[in-house]
Amino acid sequence: MELIIAAIIGLLTCCGVFLILRARTFAVMLGLTMLSYAVNLFIFVSGGLTAGAGAVLGKTETYADPLPQALVLTAIVIGFAMTAFLVVLAIRARAELGNDHVDGQQPQEPR
Amino acid sequence: MINHLAILPILVPVVFAALLLLPYFAVRLQARRLLSATGFVLTLLCSVLLALHVQSGTQLYLLGDWPAPFGIVLVADRLSAAFVVLSSVLMIGGWLYSCSRDDTQEPFFLALLLFLLMGVNGAFLTGDLFNLFVFFEILLISSYGLLIHGGGKNRIRAALHYVLLNLVGSALFLLALALLYSQLGSLQIADMGMRIKQLSQSQLWIVQSAAGLLLIVFGLKAAMLPFHFWLPAAYKQASPVVACVFAMMTKVGIYSLFRVFTTLFGDDAGQLAGFGQNVLMVTGLLTIAVAGALLLASADLRSIVAALVLMSAGTLLSLLGVGSIAADNALLYYTVHSTIATGAMFLLVDIISTQRGNLADRIARGRRLSNQLLTGWAFALLALAIIGMPPLSGFIGKIQLLQAVQGNPWQFVFWGMLLLGSLLVLIVLSRAGSTVFWRLLPGQSNVNALSNWQWAGLAWLLACLFGLVFAAEPLLQYFAAATSEFSAPLRQGGGD
Numbered sequence: 345m346e347l348i349i350a351a352i353i354g355l356l357t358c359c360g361v362f363l364i365l366r367a368r369t370f371a372v373m374l375g376l377t378m379l380s381y382a383v384n385l386f387i388f389v390s391g392g393l394t395a396g397a398g399a400v401l402g403k404t405e406t407y408a409d410p411l412p413q414a415l416v417l418t419a420i421v422i423g424f425a426m427t428a429f430l431v432v433l434a435i436r437a438r439a440e441l442g443n444d445h446v447d448g449q450q451p452q453e454p455r
Numbered sequence: 456m457i458n459h460l461a462i463l464p465i466l467v468p469v470v471f472a473a474l475l476l477l478p479y480f481a482v483r484l485q486a487r488r489l490l491s492a493t494g495f496v497l498t499l500l501c502s503v504l505l506a507l508h509v510q511s512g513t514q515l516y517l518l519g520d521w522p523a524p525f526g527i528v529l530v531a532d533r534l535s536a537a538f539v540v541l542s543s544v545l546m547i548g549g550w551l552y553s554c555s556r557d558d559t560q561e562p563f564f565l566a567l568l569l570f571l572l573m574g575v576n577g578a579f580l581t582g583d584l585f586n587l588f589v590f591f592e593i594l595l596i597s598s599y600g601l602l603i604h605g606g607g608k609n610r611i612r613a614a615l616h617y618v619l620l621n622l623v624g625s626a627l628f629l630l631a632l633a634l635l636y637s638q639l640g641s642l643q644i645a646d647m648g649m650r651i652k653q654l655s656q657s658q659l660w661i662v663q664s665a666a667g668l669l670l671i672v673f674g675l676k677a678a679m680l681p682f683h684f685w686l687p688a689a690y691k692q693a694s695p696v697v698a699c700v701f702a703m704m705t706k707v708g709i710y711s712l713f714r715v716f717t718t719l720f721g722d723d724a725g726q727l728a729g730f731g732q733n734v735l736m737v738t739g740l741l742t743i744a745v746a747g748a749l750l751l752a753s754a755d756l757r758s759i760v761a762a763l764v765l766m767s768a769g770t771l772l773s774l775l776g777v778g779s780i781a782a783d784n785a786l787l788y789y790t791v792h793s794t795i796a797t798g799a800m801f802l803l804v805d806i807i808s809t810q811r812g813n814l815a816d817r818i819a820r821g822r823r824l825s826n827q828l829l830t831g832w833a834f835a836l837l838a839l840a841i842i843g844m845p846p847l848s849g850f851i852g853k854i855q856l857l858q859a860v861q862g863n864p865w866q867f868v869f870w871g872m873l874l875l876g877s878l879l880v881l882i883v884l885s886r887a888g889s890t891v892f893w894r895l896l897p898g899q900s901n902v903n904a905l906s907n908w909q910w911a912g913l914a915w916l917l918a919c920l921f922g923l924v925f926a927a928e929p930l931l932q933y934f935a936a937a938t939s940e941f942s943a944p945l946r947q948g949g950g951d
Contacts, residue, residue: 387636432884
């Protein structure tokens, strides 16, 4: 299970970083979202992976670390808000600057 | 009441900011001003009270009354209280200035300022690393809103870069948090400081990589060398009040570096002791060098002040790399001084450019300003303070800095860079000042759109600078007590 989770986190991070390095706001936004998914998964498993363990004491034999679950909830909420803000800002930038390049101008074609 | 003092600098701004969002205030300028004034003054009052109160001992505020390592704590000691006072002081300057123009244009401007104040104060007061992240996000999202205040092409472009960089920074911060939690099993800074001594050899490199990530994240906020690219553009494009209060933002990074790294990687942290000090020293010095180059290349006053912010950030970063008590004392005084001085300079530059009409803040010959005498004197005073010449606080700050690195292997490099940097500031500011104020075209500028609010904001910050000189002795004692209390073993975990 560890291997699968680690591979998923790695893949998400990989895609996220690749997309962030694109120079268009929409791709960058998708990249940031993927990166934050990866980060959220990473936080979620930072307390260790256990199967069949609840976060509430006394309900199951063993219990899972509840703190990362609380942390990841907070991180998800904040991530949503930030993405929403970024979407609005990107639309505004597209309107003001006339294109969706992150630097606000189309790069020159190489001659 | 006195027991809840520690949370008031966070609670007061957020309550007033939330009230300001009500539709009632969106259409009533006077009511909005009155309410925000009350908010800012009350916050300052609470912070000052807190700063006085913590002299009798560190206050731990347990949110929800969960016992110390399990719940979230606020830690109010001299260090955090001093920074909270500083942020409120700067915000009041910005608020006074904003009454001239910004708050009439945009009903929620003042609310955003108050949210920013809440985030900054929270970041200073929190004793929990995850909570630090949350407060970072609060201050960041308010700063995003403030940065695009006023709109315009260049501002949007600068804001887009700033937002994207900080979002990546937040992702890295979370990664670092998760790594640290997986190894240490705690996110309360003081508790982590104790657990870090019991790490096994195999865990060390994981914690090291997490600490490296944290260094990047805080370095991004503090505009440390490879991550400084956002600063000049953002500060140049932000509206003047926003630039003024942003003078606080790099200091949040410096403070977090100081607080977290001193606690986690103090002298008793075994193999991790002094983690990052050399990196901080070298990148700090290089940041000063880059800021010097930016200073020389500046064609307008705003860019000069932005480069000054970068230079003070570089100075503080390299001072963090020294890691001695004397250096920490110097760091605190210089932080306070440079925050207020650069904030005031941003306001003054706007006062100058308002009077020069179309010429704005470009360093070029123009006509005599309509209020030449007062503006000129204010510029001269602030320039003296920033360069570090007597009689203003910059002099005391710089002397402290120079003395603090004595005996450090980097001593002479640091002295050289710092003095060379000051020389550059001296040259650039004299050139700018003499061009703007003395090399005049015939005639007088007829633009006189200055309001008393603008002068009030500037006067408040200047008065605080003078206060820093007159109260230098008690302040230095306060800071000395703050650092010695801070570096005492098991400082926060012991409870009170």
